Amino acid sequence: MKYYSLNNKEHHSNFENAVVRGLAPDKGLYFPEYIPQLSTEFISNLKKMDPAEIGKHVISPFVGNEIPEAELQKILEETLSFDFPVKPIEPDVSVLELFHGPTLAFKDVGARFMAGSLGYFIQKGNLGKVTVLVATSGDTGGAVANGFLGVDGIDVIILYPEGKVSDIQEKQLTTLGQNIQAIEVDGTFDDCQGMVKKAFLDNEITDRRQLTSANSINLARWLPQMFYYFLAYRQLETNNKIAFSVPSGNFGNICAGLLAKKIGLPIDTFVAANNANDTITRFMESQNYQAKQSVQTISNAMDVGDPSNFVRILELFGNHFKDLKQHLMAMSYTDSETNKAIRSVYEEHNYLMDPHGAVGYLGLKDFLKINPEYSGVFLETAHPVKFLETVEKASGAKVVMPDSIAGILNKKKKSFQLSTYAELKEFLLEVD
Numbered sequence: 001m002k003y004y005s006l007n008n009k010e011h012h013s014n015f016e017n018a019v020v021r022g023l024a025p026d027k028g029l030y031f032p033e034y035i036p037q038l039s040t041e042f043i044s045n046l047k048k049m050d051p052a053e054i055g056k057h058v059i060s061p062f063v064g065n066e067i068p069e070a071e072l073q074k075i076l077e078e079t080l081s082f083d084f085p086v087k088p089i090e091p092d093v094s095v096l097e098l099f100h101g102p103t104l105a106f107k108d109v110g111a112r113f114m115a116g117s118l119g120y121f122i123q124k125g126n127l128g129k130v131t132v133l134v135a136t137s138g139d140t141g142g143a144v145a146n147g148f149l150g151v152d153g154i155d156v157i158i159l160y161p162e163g164k165v166s167d168i169q170e171k172q173l174t175t176l177g178q179n180i181q182a183i184e185v186d187g188t189f190d191d192c193q194g195m196v197k198k199a200f201l202d203n204e205i206t207d208r209r210q211l212t213s214a215n216s217i218n219l220a221r222w223l224p225q226m227f228y229y230f231l232a233y234r235q236l237e238t239n240n241k242i243a244f245s246v247p248s249g250n251f252g253n254i255c256a257g258l259l260a261k262k263i264g265l266p267i268d269t270f271v272a273a274n275n276a277n278d279t280i281t282r283f284m285e286s287q288n289y290q291a292k293q294s295v296q297t298i299s300n301a302m303d304v305g306d307p308s309n310f311v312r313i314l315e316l317f318g319n320h321f322k323d324l325k326q327h328l329m330a331m332s333y334t335d336s337e338t339n340k341a342i343r344s345v346y347e348e349h350n351y352l353m354d355p356h357g358a359v360g361y362l363g364l365k366d367f368l369k370i371n372p373e374y375s376g377v378f379l380e381t382a383h384p385v386k387f388l389e390t391v392e393k394a395s396g397a398k399v400v401m402p403d404s405i406a407g408i409l410n411k412k413k414k415s416f417q418l419s420t421y422a423e424l425k426e427f428l429l430e431v432d
Ligand SMILES: N[C@@H](CCOP(=O)(O)O)C(=O)O
Pocket: 135, 136, 137, 138, 139, 140, 141, 214, 215, 216, 217, 249, 250, 252, 253, 301, 302, 304, 308
């Protein structure tokens, strides 16, 4: 498989180079040259296979022979070593829990897969030290910190918006030490993401450091997110058409779901469930893409005003809006609607959703109102404990603290603070 840059289709790369670089030299996102097709036999055998085996079938056409089979198997076993249960909530409404990994958020899958792949490429190619530069609005940071902790040859620098992530999210990305450094930016997630992308184009920095990204702009973070949909699909018992409602911020997860559909998974429709950061909801109504500065909400991991992966979604549909509209619906919800949903689902079904899952639930319910012939799954992308105060206040319930989190609560936060790109540049040039 080769990949091209979405800014210049003449620029091609193999998987390894795309993962090691993160972005194409022209700042474009990498996109596969063709969409592989899985056999119907594979789809009908999903129930019989273990997660790593499924992962191998799904990812192999994208990796080709660039990672040897035994190594890929090992990476996938480590990546998919926890559960991905689908639980019924109401008739035709189920939840896919993606928070059973080490940092209690769906990002663990991509972060672990990328850490394994990049670690392999560095070792094999004797590449020297690589700096992973990553922006987070909440969950990516913790997952990347955990996934890359202690990986040889890799330094990780995480930028996050000051005061705009939850306490537990902040602890997860600021307390590990070793090869992980956190930078608090006086700004929004979009500012952090903008700085990261700018650093990639800054020769003074790239002459000194070999940079890559661990956001879903990196293929090794984006592609493994397809696994969730295969692992969920095999648990569904329905003859109805299927819709997935995906809480969406940077649109990497839903883009991977749409790719899973394109390579052969029989899912009919996707709902992009957004909070007040409604750039894509507005686009789907007007066909006019107008990014706007993100606003702070209780579902902070989705506080993204200019979602990086949407260009990949457009490319998947050949930039044909009509076609895209048949498979993707977008909706936005306020914090007050989100809080109400947390409360009502808890009271009526004794199920505790986090604010992101609640936005996904709302999107699915609205979709089913106009499409009653479907069965739907919404993604619970993070454990409610990561938003302890919000969830307890909205639901009136007590959230049970998982042991894995209790351990980091008393650890001391360590971060650098900055507000401009010039300061980040100075940091990258000086700190080793
Ligand atoms: N929701 C994200 C924002 C970055 O998304 P990514 O998938 O591109 O890493 C977060 O939690 O940081």
